[in-house]
Amino acid sequence: MPFWNLAEPIMEALSQQVHESCSISVLEGTEIVYVLRVPARKIMTINLSIGSRLPAYCSSMGRVLLAGLPDDELERVLRNTDLRARTSRTVTDIDALKAVVADIRTRGWALNDQELEEGLVSLAAPIRNRAGHTIAALNISGQANRTSAAEMLERFLPSLLEAADKISGLVGLRT
DSSP states (O other): OOHHHHHHHHHHHHHHHHTSEEEEEEEETTEEEEEEEEOSSOOOSSOOOTTOEEESTTSHHHHHHHHTSOHHHHHHHHHTSOOOOSSTTOOOOHHHHHHHHHHHHHHSOEEEESSSSTTEEEEEEEEEOTTSOEEEEEEEEEETTTSOHHHHHHHHHHHHHHHHHHHHHHHHHHO
C-alpha cells in the first residue's frame, strides 16, 4: 500500500475537524506537486487535484519544503525560480524569502496569507522521514473572508501539527 493511502484517513479526519481542505505535496524543482488532496469547498480559482503544480516560493507547502533544504540547494532553487508577484502580498525578493524560510525552519510551520492568490490563506507543516528530513508538506487552506490568518493559527495549528506528526510516524514505520 502506498504511503499516501495511509495518510488519507488522517487528512480526512483533519479536514472534518477544521472544515477546510487539506493537501499533501512534494517538492519537484521549483514547484510543489500535489500527491493527495481532501477538498472541503472550492476555495481557489485554480482547480487543484493530484498532480497539480504550484510555485514553491509563494505557497505554504512550498515554503515548508524549501525550509527542509540545505542552504546551497535553497539558493539554487530560488535562483531558478520565476519570482513574480501573484498578489500585492507576494514576497519576491530572494533575501526576504530566505528570511521567511529561516523563520519557518525555526518555528516548524508556515503561514501564507494571500500571497499565492487573493483570498486564500493556508497553513503548512512538514512530514518527515525517520531520519528527520522533510519529505513532504501537509496543509490546511481556507478563505480569508471566512477564516483570517490569525484565526487559522489559533484554531488550526495544533491540529495540523498533530496530523503531520501522525503521518510522519507512519512514514517512519515504512522507511
